[in-house]
Amino acid sequence: MSFDIALSGIHAINEQLETVSNNIANAATYGFKGSRANFSSVYAGTAASGVEIGSTTQNIGKSGATQMTGRALDASVNGRGFFVSRDDKGTTSYSRVGIFSTDAKGFLIDSNGGHVQGYAATKSGVLGPVGALQVPTGQIPASATTKINFVGNMSADWKVPTVPMDPLDSNSFNMVKQSVAYDTIGVQHTLSQYFVKKDDTHVDVYYSLDGAPPATDDAGAVTPNVTLTFDTAGQLVSPTDDSGAPTTAPVTGKLAMPATGGAAGGEVIVDYTGTTKFSGEATSTTNRSDGYASGTFIGVTLAEDGSLVGKYSNDQTQVVGTLTLATFSNEDALSAINGTSWVANASSGAPLYAAPGQGLAGKLSTGSLEGSNVDVTTELVGLMTSQRNYQANSKVLSTESQMMQALMQAL
Numbered sequence: 001m002s003f004d005i006a007l008s009g010i011h012a013i014n015e016q017l018e019t020v021s022n023n024i025a026n027a028a029t030y031g032f033k034g035s036r037a038n039f040s041s042v043y044a045g046t047a048a049s050g051v052e053i054g055s056t057t058q059n060i061g062k063s064g065a066t067q068m069t070g071r072a073l074d075a076s077v078n079g080r081g082f083f084v085s086r087d088d089k090g091t092t093s094y095s096r097v098g099i100f101s102t103d104a105k106g107f108l109i110d111s112n113g114g115h116v117q118g119y120a121a122t123k124s125g126v127l128g129p130v131g132a133l134q135v136p137t138g139q140i141p142a143s144a145t146t147k148i149n150f151v152g153n154m155s156a157d158w159k160v161p162t163v164p165m166d167p168l169d170s171n172s173f174n175m176v177k178q179s180v181a182y183d184t185i186g187v188q189h190t191l192s193q194y195f196v197k198k199d200d201t202h203v204d205v206y207y208s209l210d211g212a213p214p215a216t217d218d219a220g221a222v223t224p225n226v227t228l229t230f231d232t233a234g235q236l237v238s239p240t241d242d243s244g245a246p247t248t249a250p251v252t253g254k255l256a257m258p259a260t261g262g263a264a265g266g267e268v269i270v271d272y273t274g275t276t277k278f279s280g281e282a283t284s285t286t287n288r289s290d291g292y293a294s295g296t297f298i299g300v301t302l303a304e305d306g307s308l309v310g311k312y313s314n315d316q317t318q319v320v321g322t323l324t325l326a327t328f329s330n331e332d333a334l335s336a337i338n339g340t341s342w343v344a345n346a347s348s349g350a351p352l353y354a355a356p357g358q359g360l361a362g363k364l365s366t367g368s369l370e371g372s373n374v375d376v377t378t379e380l381v382g383l384m385t386s387q388r389n390y391q392a393n394s395k396v397l398s399t400e401s402q403m404m405q406a407l408m409q410a411l
Contacts, residue, residue, distance in 0.1 A: 012052050039051055060334060076369050093112075118322050144183055148288070149287075152283050158175075159174075161197070182291035204228075226251070305364070
């Protein structure tokens with residue numbers, strides 16, 4: 001009987017040594033969760049008959065140290081949550097390893113080739129349905145300019161020009177600023193704004209598109225596109241309504257974009273909200289339009305909120321989706337596929353999906369990866385303990401063999 005007990009101990013310790021060795025071998029594996037072999041007694045009725053490895057458990061809830069990589073598509077989870085992937089067979093797996101890339105079709109994939117799951121992007125900004133994330137890798141269309149925000153200071157020290165407005169005569173205006181506008185097919189146009197002091201409280205603004213003459217009235221006189229009115233504190237005054245009462249509406253000018261070169265016509269609103277008239281230098285602090293030319297895909301990055309952002313050659317970015325994280329009521333009960341991936345089961349509970357930083361899900365740290373949670377020192381101590389236990393059981397076998405030999409010789 002003692003021979004069988006010692007032999008069962010050796011078998012169990014061999015299994016434990018395999019677990020410890022696997023932990024040490026994966027101490028540098030990203031997202032690896034160390035395992036522990038749990039011993040249990042074996043009984044034949046009420047009599048002890050040996051020992052065995054009753055179960056092997058992983059400490060999935062313990063995170064490893066964060067290691068910076070600087071790579072745009074690397075990410076680690078600060079807190080609870082697993083990245084979600086689905087393979088070609090439809091199996092959904094969960095992992096803490098955020099090593100992502102894009103395949104030939106633009107789909108975001110993990111280090112095992114599975115399609116990373118996330119929320120689709122919508123025009124309203126609301127998270128869409130969960131599915132595979134795909135980055136548009138071709139050309140994105142142009143967007144026509146519909147609004148230009150212009151904020152500046154119209155110097156109170158300006159003098160009223162003594163000659164009629166003429167873009168070719170610098171004495172006829174006080175300042176000129178250029179803004180960029182795009183038509184419906186992405187052709188860039190230049191809007192020149194000529195600022196002319198009319199009196200102490202008014203500044204006329206004349207528009208010229210691509211060097212064309214400013215608009216004229218029926219008599220052929222150049223007319224301003226908008227007149228900016230300032231109060232005695234140098235602040236821009238909002239327009240009045242039909243009854244003459246003041247409003248809070250923005251002060252805007254309108255520019256008609258012609259239908260030329262195959263582009264459709266349109267209208268551009270120039271918003272001067274925030275413009276002032278103080279003494280000193282005339283400046284422009286904001287001069288920004290909302291349109292852009294077409295662009296070619298050049299790369300993709302991952303933001304800390306989980307947004308997958310495509311970058312294009314026209315300096316535009318486009319959110320194409322948001323990574324989803326899964327949390328479980330009992331994450332330590334997940335079934336391991338390997339040391340870094342798991343699948344859900346009845347004990348772990350169903351996954352709860354959320355965007356990073358929402359609900360129970362932790363936030364992302366981009367440009368970094370989670371390391372293994374294996375403590376090599378602890379594993380080495382366990383290795384030495386296992387070796388001593390192995391030697392002890394071997395000594396039992398050796399002693400019993402000697403006793404049996406002595407007994408046989410006595411007979």
